[in-house]
Amino acid sequence: MRKDFNSTGFRFSQFEEKNTSQFDRIFEVFKELITYTSGDFDEAMDWLKQLDKEYKLTTDEYSLDDFIEDLKKKGYLREEVQPDGKNGLKITDKTEQAIRKRALEQIFGKLKKTRSGQHKTKYTGSGDEETGVLRDYQFGDALDKISMTDSIKNAQVNHGISDFQLTEDDLVVKETSHNSQMSTVLMIDISHSMILYGEDRITPAKKVAMALAELITTRYPKDSIDIIVFGNDAWPVKIKDLPYLQVGPFHTNTVAGLQLAMDILRRKRNANKQIFMITDGKPSCLKMADGSYYKNSAGLDPFITEKCYNMAAQSRKLNIPITTFMITSDPYLRRFVEEFTASNRGKAIYAGLEGLGEMIFEDYENNRKKRMR
Numbered sequence: 516m517r518k519d520f521n522s523t524g525f526r527f528s529q530f531e532e533k534n535t536s537q538f539d540r541i542f543e544v545f546k547e548l549i550t551y552t553s554g555d556f557d558e559a560m561d562w563l564k565q566l567d568k569e570y571k572l573t574t575d576e577y578s579l580d581d582f583i584e585d586l587k588k589k590g591y592l593r594e595e596v597q598p599d600g601k602n603g604l605k606i607t608d609k610t611e612q613a614i615r616k617r618a619l620e621q622i623f624g625k626l627k628k629t630r631s632g633q634h635k636t637k638y639t640g641s642g643d644e645e646t647g648v649l650r651d652y653q654f655g656d657a658l659d660k661i662s663m664t665d666s667i668k669n670a671q672v673n674h675g676i677s678d679f680q681l682t683e684d685d686l687v688v689k690e691t692s693h694n695s696q697m698s699t700v701l702m703i704d705i706s707h708s709m710i711l712y713g714e715d716r717i718t719p720a721k722k723v724a725m726a727l728a729e730l731i732t733t734r735y736p737k738d739s740i741d742i743i744v745f746g747n748d749a750w751p752v753k754i755k756d757l758p759y760l761q762v763g764p765f766h767t768n769t770v771a772g773l774q775l776a777m778d779i780l781r782r783k784r785n786a787n788k789q790i791f792m793i794t795d796g797k798p799s800c801l802k803m804a805d806g807s808y809y810k811n812s813a814g815l816d817p818f819i820t821e822k823c824y825n826m827a828a829q830s831r832k833l834n835i836p837i838t839t840f841m842i843t844s845d846p847y848l849r850r851f852v853e854e855f856t857a858s859n860r861g862k863a864i865y866a867g868l869e870g871l872g873e874m875i876f877e878d879y880e881n882n883r884k885k886r887m888r
Contacts (some may be wrong), residue, residue, distance in 0.1 A: 537573070537574065537576075537577040537582075538577075538582060538585050540572070541563070541572050541573070541579075541582050542582075542586075542591075542613075543617075544563065544566060544572065545559065545563060545582075545586075546610075546613060546614050546617050547617075548562045548563055549606060549610070549614060549758065550614055550618075550718060550721065550722065550725075550758055551715075551718055553758065553759050553760060553761045554605075554606060554758045554759040556592070556603075556604050556605060556606060557603070557604075560579070560583075563579065564579065567579060583604075587604075589609075590607055590609045591606065591607055591609055591610045591613070592604050592605070592606060592607065592610070593605055593607050606758075608755060611755050611757075611758055612729075614725060614758050615725040615726065615728060615729040615754070615757070616729055618722045618723075618725040618726035618729065618872075619725075619726040619729040619730055619733075621722070621726070621872070622722070622723065622726045622872035622873060622876060623726065623730065623876060649662060649665055649687045649688070649689060650687060650688060651684075651686070651687060651688075652666075652683060652686035652687060652688050653688075656688050660688040660689055661686055661687070661688050661689075662687050662688065662689050665687050666681065666685050666686045666687055667681065667685075669685040669686075669687065670682070670685040673685055695785075695786065695787050695883065696737050696738055696785045696786075696787065696883075697735070697738045697739075697785060697787045697788070697789065697879075697882065697883040698738070698739045698740075698741075698780055698783040698785040698787065698788045698789075699727075699731070699738070699739070699740045699741070699788075699789050699790075699791065699879065700740075700741045700742075700743060700776040700779055700780055700789075700790050700791070701723075701724055701727060701740060701741070701742045701743070701790075701791045701793070702743055702744075702745060702749075702772045702773075702776055702790060702791065702792040702793065702794075703717075703720050703721075703724060703742065703743070703744045703745070703760070703793050704720075704744075704745060704746075704767060704772075704792075704793060704794035704795060704796065705717065705744045705745065705746050705760065705761070705762050705763055705765060706745075706746050706762070706763075706765045706766055706767040706796060706799075707762060707763070707764055707765060707766075708767070708795055708796040709762045709795055709796075710762045714868075716795050716842055716868060717760065717761070717762050719842075719868045719871055719872070720793045720842075720871070721757055721758065721760050722872065723793065723871055723872045723875055724742050724757050724760075725754075725757045725758070726872060726876070727740060727875060727876070727879065728740055728742065728754045728757065730876070730879075732754070735883070738785075738883065739783060739785070740754075741776075741779050742754065742757065743772060743775050743776060743779070744760065744772075745767070745768055745769065745771055745772030745775075746763050746765025746766065746767070746768065746800075747765045747766055747768055747771075747800055747802075747808060748768060748771050748802065749768065749771040749772040749774070749775045750775070751775070751779070765800075766799040766800035766808075766810050766812060767794065767796050767797065767798050767799045767800055768798070768799075768800040768801060768802060768808075769792075769794070769798035769823050769826075770798065770801055770819075770822045770823055770826055771801075771802060772792070773790070773792075773823070773826040773827070773830065773837075774826065776790045777790075777826075777829065777830055777833065777835065780833070780835055781833070787882070787883070788833075788834070788835045789835065789836050789837075789838065789882055790830065790835060790836070790837045790838070791837075791838050791840065791875060791878070791879075792837060792838070792839045792840065793840045793842065793871070793875075794839070794840075794841065794842070795841070795842045795843045796843070796848070797814075797815055797847075797848050797851060798816075798819045798820060798822075798823050798851075799811055799812045799816070799819065800819070801818070801819055801822060815847070815848075815850075815851055820851055820854075820855075823851075823855055824854060824855060824858045825858075827855050827856075827858035827859035827861070828858045828859065830859055830861075831858070831859045831860055831861075836859065836860070836861040836862070836882075837855075837856075837859045837861040837862075838861055838862045838863075838864065838878055839852055839855065839856060839861070839862070839863045839864070840864050840866045840871060840874065840875060841863060841864070841865050841866065842866055842867070842868055842871060843865075844865060849865070852865075862878070864878070
Protein backbone atom coordinates (compact mmCIF):
# COMPACT_ATOMS: atom_id res chain seq x y z
CA MET A 516 0.00 0.00 0.00
CA ARG A 517 1.08 3.58 -0.59
CA LYS A 518 0.55 6.24 2.07
CA ASP A 519 -0.06 9.86 1.01
CA PHE A 520 -0.43 12.85 3.30
CA ASN A 521 -2.54 15.88 2.53
CA SER A 522 -4.45 18.51 4.48
CA THR A 523 -7.20 16.02 5.38
CA GLY A 524 -4.88 13.42 6.84
CA PHE A 525 -3.66 10.06 5.53
CA ARG A 526 -4.99 8.62 2.30
CA PHE A 527 -4.31 5.02 1.29
CA SER A 528 -4.30 3.73 -2.26
CA GLN A 529 -3.12 0.67 -4.14
CA PHE A 530 0.66 0.65 -4.64
CA GLU A 531 1.67 1.04 -8.26
CA GLU A 532 5.23 0.23 -9.26
CA LYS A 533 6.96 3.06 -11.08
CA ASN A 534 7.07 2.34 -14.79
CA THR A 535 10.76 2.16 -15.72
CA SER A 536 11.77 1.69 -19.33
CA GLN A 537 14.31 -0.86 -20.48
CA PHE A 538 16.64 2.00 -21.39
CA ASP A 539 16.42 3.56 -17.91
CA ARG A 540 17.17 0.25 -16.18
CA ILE A 541 20.28 -0.37 -18.27
CA PHE A 542 21.30 3.29 -18.07
CA GLU A 543 21.52 3.04 -14.27
CA VAL A 544 24.03 0.20 -14.61
CA PHE A 545 25.88 2.04 -17.36
CA LYS A 546 26.38 5.16 -15.23
CA GLU A 547 27.92 3.06 -12.47
CA LEU A 548 30.26 1.32 -14.91
CA ILE A 549 31.36 4.52 -16.64
CA THR A 550 32.41 5.85 -13.24
CA TYR A 551 34.46 2.76 -12.44
CA THR A 552 36.15 2.84 -15.85
CA SER A 553 37.03 6.56 -15.56
CA GLY A 554 34.91 7.48 -18.57
CA ASP A 555 36.20 4.72 -20.88
CA PHE A 556 33.11 3.88 -22.96
CA ASP A 557 34.55 0.76 -24.60
CA GLU A 558 35.62 -0.76 -21.28
CA ALA A 559 32.26 0.09 -19.72
CA MET A 560 30.46 -1.67 -22.58
CA ASP A 561 32.67 -4.75 -22.16
CA TRP A 562 31.58 -4.91 -18.52
CA LEU A 563 27.97 -4.30 -19.51
CA LYS A 564 28.07 -7.21 -21.97
CA GLN A 565 29.39 -9.50 -19.24
CA LEU A 566 26.64 -8.39 -16.86
CA ASP A 567 24.05 -8.86 -19.56
CA LYS A 568 25.13 -12.47 -20.05
CA GLU A 569 24.89 -13.16 -16.34
CA TYR A 570 21.81 -11.14 -15.35
CA LYS A 571 19.85 -10.85 -18.63
CA LEU A 572 19.66 -7.07 -18.71
CA THR A 573 18.40 -7.02 -22.30
CA THR A 574 15.59 -8.80 -24.12
CA ASP A 575 14.94 -10.03 -27.65
CA GLU A 576 13.05 -6.77 -28.26
CA TYR A 577 15.74 -4.48 -26.78
CA SER A 578 19.44 -5.27 -27.27
CA LEU A 579 22.62 -3.48 -26.23
CA ASP A 580 22.86 -2.14 -29.79
CA ASP A 581 19.44 -0.56 -29.27
CA PHE A 582 20.70 0.87 -25.98
CA ILE A 583 23.73 2.45 -27.67
CA GLU A 584 21.51 3.98 -30.37
CA ASP A 585 19.27 5.44 -27.66
CA LEU A 586 22.33 6.87 -25.88
CA LYS A 587 23.25 8.70 -29.08
CA LYS A 588 19.69 9.85 -29.79
CA LYS A 589 19.27 11.20 -26.26
CA GLY A 590 22.58 13.07 -26.37
CA TYR A 591 24.55 10.88 -23.95
CA LEU A 592 27.08 9.75 -26.56
CA ARG A 593 28.86 11.40 -29.44
CA GLU A 594 31.04 10.04 -32.21
CA GLU A 595 34.64 11.20 -32.08
CA VAL A 596 37.77 10.54 -34.12
CA GLN A 597 40.29 8.68 -31.96
CA PRO A 598 44.10 9.20 -32.06
CA ASP A 599 44.46 6.16 -34.36
CA GLY A 600 42.16 7.81 -36.91
CA LYS A 601 39.21 5.50 -36.29
CA ASN A 602 35.77 6.64 -35.22
CA GLY A 603 34.89 6.02 -31.59
CA LEU A 604 32.24 6.90 -29.06
CA LYS A 605 32.67 9.24 -26.10
CA ILE A 606 30.32 10.30 -23.33
CA THR A 607 28.98 13.87 -23.47
CA ASP A 608 28.52 16.67 -20.94
CA LYS A 609 24.98 15.42 -20.46
CA THR A 610 26.29 12.04 -19.32
CA GLU A 611 28.80 13.67 -16.96
CA GLN A 612 25.96 15.61 -15.32
CA ALA A 613 23.83 12.46 -15.11
CA ILE A 614 26.69 10.68 -13.33
CA ARG A 615 27.06 13.54 -10.84
CA LYS A 616 23.31 13.56 -10.22
CA ARG A 617 23.31 9.80 -9.62
CA ALA A 618 26.19 10.14 -7.16
CA LEU A 619 24.26 12.85 -5.33
CA GLU A 620 21.13 10.69 -5.13
CA GLN A 621 23.14 7.68 -3.93
CA ILE A 622 24.91 9.54 -1.13
CA PHE A 623 22.39 12.17 -0.09
CA GLY A 624 19.49 9.73 -0.37
CA LYS A 625 21.28 7.34 1.97
CA LEU A 626 22.08 10.21 4.32
CA LYS A 627 18.44 11.29 4.54
CA LYS A 628 17.32 7.74 5.16
CA THR A 629 19.85 6.74 7.81
CA ARG A 630 20.79 10.00 9.50
CA SER A 631 17.62 12.01 9.53
CA GLY A 632 17.66 14.85 12.02
CA GLN A 633 21.43 15.08 12.42
CA HIS A 634 22.00 18.29 10.48
CA LYS A 635 21.58 20.52 13.51
CA THR A 636 23.79 23.42 14.47
CA LYS A 637 24.26 24.93 17.92
CA TYR A 638 23.77 28.44 16.51
CA THR A 639 20.10 29.40 16.30
CA GLY A 640 18.12 32.61 16.20
CA SER A 641 17.21 34.99 13.41
CA GLY A 642 18.32 33.03 10.39
CA ASP A 643 17.23 31.83 7.00
CA GLU A 644 16.49 28.11 7.35
CA GLU A 645 13.81 26.59 9.56
CA THR A 646 15.01 23.85 11.90
CA GLY A 647 11.56 22.36 12.57
CA VAL A 648 11.84 23.32 16.24
CA LEU A 649 9.34 25.58 18.02
CA ARG A 650 10.17 27.85 20.97
CA ASP A 651 8.32 30.39 23.09
CA TYR A 652 7.86 33.86 21.63
CA GLN A 653 10.36 36.45 22.86
CA PHE A 654 10.14 40.22 22.59
CA GLY A 655 11.77 41.28 19.32
CA ASP A 656 10.92 38.14 17.34
CA ALA A 657 9.65 38.92 13.84
CA LEU A 658 5.91 38.47 13.43
CA ASP A 659 6.33 36.38 10.30
CA LYS A 660 8.21 33.79 12.38
CA ILE A 661 5.19 33.14 14.62
CA SER A 662 3.58 29.76 13.97
CA MET A 663 -0.09 30.76 14.05
CA THR A 664 -1.41 27.20 13.83
CA ASP A 665 0.59 26.03 16.84
CA SER A 666 -0.10 29.25 18.75
CA ILE A 667 -3.87 28.85 18.30
CA LYS A 668 -3.60 25.23 19.46
CA ASN A 669 -1.82 26.45 22.60
CA ALA A 670 -4.56 29.01 23.20
CA GLN A 671 -7.27 26.35 22.91
CA VAL A 672 -5.46 24.09 25.35
CA ASN A 673 -4.66 26.86 27.82
CA HIS A 674 -7.99 28.75 27.76
CA GLY A 675 -10.58 26.43 26.27
CA ILE A 676 -12.62 26.77 23.12
CA SER A 677 -15.68 28.39 24.67
CA ASP A 678 -13.68 31.28 26.13
CA PHE A 679 -11.09 31.58 23.38
CA GLN A 680 -8.32 34.12 23.79
CA LEU A 681 -4.80 34.37 22.40
CA THR A 682 -2.14 35.79 24.71
CA GLU A 683 1.57 36.37 24.41
CA ASP A 684 2.19 33.26 26.52
CA ASP A 685 0.49 31.13 23.86
CA LEU A 686 2.72 32.30 21.03
CA VAL A 687 5.47 30.10 19.65
CA VAL A 688 7.91 30.86 16.85
CA LYS A 689 9.67 28.70 14.30
CA GLU A 690 13.33 28.39 15.20
CA THR A 691 15.78 29.08 12.41
CA SER A 692 19.47 28.52 11.88
CA HIS A 693 21.82 30.94 10.18
CA ASN A 694 23.33 29.85 6.89
CA SER A 695 26.36 31.65 5.51
CA GLN A 696 28.26 31.29 2.28
CA MET A 697 31.00 28.70 2.25
CA SER A 698 34.07 28.21 0.10
CA THR A 699 35.29 24.62 0.07
CA VAL A 700 38.35 22.98 -1.43
CA LEU A 701 38.17 19.20 -1.73
CA MET A 702 41.58 17.49 -1.97
CA ILE A 703 41.71 13.98 -3.42
CA ASP A 704 44.73 11.73 -3.08
CA ILE A 705 45.54 10.05 -6.42
CA SER A 706 48.74 8.34 -5.33
CA HIS A 707 49.28 4.70 -6.26
CA SER A 708 48.17 3.47 -2.84
CA MET A 709 44.58 4.40 -3.73
CA ILE A 710 44.34 1.17 -5.74
CA LEU A 711 46.82 -1.02 -3.86
CA TYR A 712 46.02 -4.41 -2.33
CA GLY A 713 43.04 -4.98 -4.60
CA GLU A 714 40.93 -2.26 -2.99
CA ASP A 715 39.50 0.47 -5.22
CA ARG A 716 39.58 3.65 -3.15
CA ILE A 717 39.62 6.19 -5.94
CA THR A 718 36.12 5.41 -7.27
CA PRO A 719 34.36 6.16 -3.94
CA ALA A 720 36.45 9.35 -3.67
CA LYS A 721 35.37 10.38 -7.18
CA LYS A 722 31.73 9.69 -6.36
CA VAL A 723 31.94 11.86 -3.26
CA ALA A 724 33.52 14.68 -5.26
CA MET A 725 30.87 14.46 -7.99
CA ALA A 726 28.03 14.35 -5.48
CA LEU A 727 29.37 17.24 -3.40
CA ALA A 728 29.92 19.32 -6.54
CA GLU A 729 26.37 18.60 -7.72
CA LEU A 730 24.93 19.43 -4.29
CA ILE A 731 26.71 22.77 -4.06
CA THR A 732 26.10 23.90 -7.65
CA THR A 733 22.38 23.01 -7.58
CA ARG A 734 21.33 23.56 -3.94
CA TYR A 735 23.82 26.14 -2.68
CA PRO A 736 24.78 28.14 -5.78
CA LYS A 737 26.24 30.99 -3.70
CA ASP A 738 28.78 28.58 -2.21
CA SER A 739 31.88 27.59 -4.12
CA ILE A 740 33.74 24.31 -4.48
CA ASP A 741 37.17 23.77 -5.97
CA ILE A 742 38.58 20.28 -6.40
CA ILE A 743 42.26 19.49 -6.53
CA VAL A 744 44.14 16.21 -6.83
CA PHE A 745 47.56 15.51 -5.41
CA GLY A 746 50.24 12.92 -6.11
CA ASN A 747 53.85 13.98 -6.69
CA ASP A 748 52.38 17.42 -7.47
CA ALA A 749 48.96 19.02 -7.05
CA TRP A 750 46.68 20.57 -9.64
CA PRO A 751 43.05 21.67 -9.92
CA VAL A 752 40.49 19.66 -11.87
CA LYS A 753 37.22 20.86 -13.33
CA ILE A 754 33.95 19.39 -12.16
CA LYS A 755 33.29 18.01 -15.65
CA ASP A 756 36.58 16.09 -15.50
CA LEU A 757 35.77 14.17 -12.31
CA PRO A 758 34.51 10.97 -13.99
CA TYR A 759 37.86 10.64 -15.77
CA LEU A 760 40.13 10.83 -12.71
CA GLN A 761 42.65 8.02 -12.47
CA VAL A 762 45.31 7.01 -9.99
CA GLY A 763 48.87 7.46 -11.20
CA PRO A 764 52.29 6.03 -10.28
CA PHE A 765 52.62 8.81 -7.72
CA HIS A 766 53.87 9.32 -4.21
CA THR A 767 51.85 11.51 -1.82
CA ASN A 768 52.81 15.20 -1.78
CA THR A 769 50.37 16.44 0.86
CA VAL A 770 52.23 19.74 1.21
CA ALA A 771 51.72 20.60 -2.47
CA GLY A 772 48.00 19.89 -2.13
CA LEU A 773 47.67 22.10 0.93
CA GLN A 774 49.64 24.93 -0.66
CA LEU A 775 47.37 24.94 -3.69
CA ALA A 776 44.21 24.69 -1.57
CA MET A 777 45.26 27.65 0.56
CA ASP A 778 46.21 29.70 -2.51
CA ILE A 779 42.73 29.10 -3.92
CA LEU A 780 40.96 30.02 -0.68
CA ARG A 781 43.01 33.19 -0.16
CA ARG A 782 41.33 34.59 -3.28
CA LYS A 783 37.81 33.84 -2.02
CA ARG A 784 35.81 36.66 -0.46
CA ASN A 785 33.64 34.43 1.70
CA ALA A 786 34.36 34.61 5.41
CA ASN A 787 33.83 30.87 5.80
CA LYS A 788 36.42 28.63 4.21
CA GLN A 789 37.34 25.00 4.70
CA ILE A 790 39.47 22.20 3.28
CA PHE A 791 38.35 18.58 3.01
CA MET A 792 41.17 16.12 2.37
CA ILE A 793 40.55 12.51 1.32
CA THR A 794 43.65 10.36 1.63
CA ASP A 795 44.62 6.82 2.52
CA GLY A 796 48.33 7.08 3.03
CA LYS A 797 51.21 8.88 4.63
CA PRO A 798 52.88 11.91 3.03
CA SER A 799 55.89 10.59 1.16
CA CYS A 800 57.00 13.31 -1.23
CA LEU A 801 58.14 16.95 -1.33
CA LYS A 802 59.10 19.15 -4.24
CA MET A 803 62.37 20.92 -3.53
CA ALA A 804 63.32 24.47 -4.48
CA ASP A 805 65.49 23.24 -7.37
CA GLY A 806 62.55 21.31 -8.89
CA SER A 807 63.70 17.87 -7.76
CA TYR A 808 61.57 15.55 -5.64
CA TYR A 809 62.44 14.23 -2.22
CA LYS A 810 60.68 10.88 -1.74
CA ASN A 811 60.53 8.39 1.09
CA SER A 812 57.90 5.65 1.19
CA ALA A 813 59.59 3.67 3.97
CA GLY A 814 57.94 5.38 6.91
CA LEU A 815 56.91 8.69 8.43
CA ASP A 816 59.82 10.86 7.39
CA PRO A 817 60.25 13.75 9.90
CA PHE A 818 61.48 16.07 7.14
CA ILE A 819 58.19 15.57 5.27
CA THR A 820 55.82 15.43 8.23
CA GLU A 821 57.20 18.65 9.76
CA LYS A 822 56.42 20.46 6.51
CA CYS A 823 52.86 19.09 6.73
CA TYR A 824 52.46 20.28 10.32
CA ASN A 825 53.72 23.74 9.32
CA MET A 826 51.17 23.93 6.50
CA ALA A 827 48.41 22.90 8.89
CA ALA A 828 49.44 25.68 11.29
CA GLN A 829 49.50 28.24 8.47
CA SER A 830 46.00 27.21 7.47
CA ARG A 831 44.83 27.71 11.07
CA LYS A 832 46.24 31.27 11.06
CA LEU A 833 44.14 31.95 7.97
CA ASN A 834 41.02 30.61 9.76
CA ILE A 835 40.82 27.69 7.34
CA PRO A 836 39.96 24.46 9.17
CA ILE A 837 41.04 21.18 7.61
CA THR A 838 38.96 18.04 7.93
CA THR A 839 40.99 14.95 7.08
CA PHE A 840 39.05 11.89 5.95
CA MET A 841 41.51 9.05 6.48
CA ILE A 842 40.28 5.96 4.63
CA THR A 843 42.61 3.56 6.39
CA SER A 844 42.80 2.26 9.94
CA ASP A 845 46.59 1.88 10.17
CA PRO A 846 47.56 2.83 13.76
CA TYR A 847 50.97 3.89 12.48
CA LEU A 848 49.38 6.59 10.33
CA ARG A 849 46.88 7.70 12.95
CA ARG A 850 49.71 9.32 14.90
CA PHE A 851 50.56 11.56 11.96
CA VAL A 852 46.92 12.49 11.37
CA GLU A 853 46.41 13.31 15.05
CA GLU A 854 49.43 15.64 15.14
CA PHE A 855 48.45 17.20 11.83
CA THR A 856 44.92 17.82 13.12
CA ALA A 857 46.24 19.31 16.37
CA SER A 858 48.42 21.74 14.39
CA ASN A 859 45.37 22.96 12.49
CA ARG A 860 42.81 22.54 15.28
CA GLY A 861 40.71 20.87 12.65
CA LYS A 862 39.06 17.48 12.56
CA ALA A 863 40.12 13.97 11.66
CA ILE A 864 37.59 11.35 10.62
CA TYR A 865 38.72 7.78 10.16
CA ALA A 866 36.20 6.72 7.56
CA GLY A 867 35.56 3.47 5.78
CA LEU A 868 34.82 3.60 2.07
CA GLU A 869 31.19 2.68 2.69
CA GLY A 870 30.36 5.70 4.84
CA LEU A 871 32.71 8.26 3.31
CA GLY A 872 30.09 10.17 1.35
CA GLU A 873 27.59 10.49 4.16
CA MET A 874 30.30 11.71 6.55
CA ILE A 875 31.53 14.40 4.17
CA PHE A 876 28.00 15.56 3.39
CA GLU A 877 27.08 15.83 7.04
CA ASP A 878 30.26 17.73 7.82
CA TYR A 879 29.63 20.14 4.93
CA GLU A 880 26.03 20.76 5.98
CA ASN A 881 27.02 21.37 9.58
CA ASN A 882 29.92 23.68 8.75
CA ARG A 883 27.94 25.93 6.45
CA LYS A 884 25.38 26.57 9.19
CA LYS A 885 27.88 28.19 11.51
CA ARG A 886 30.39 30.94 11.27
CA MET A 887 34.00 29.85 11.57
CA ARG A 888 36.20 32.21 13.55
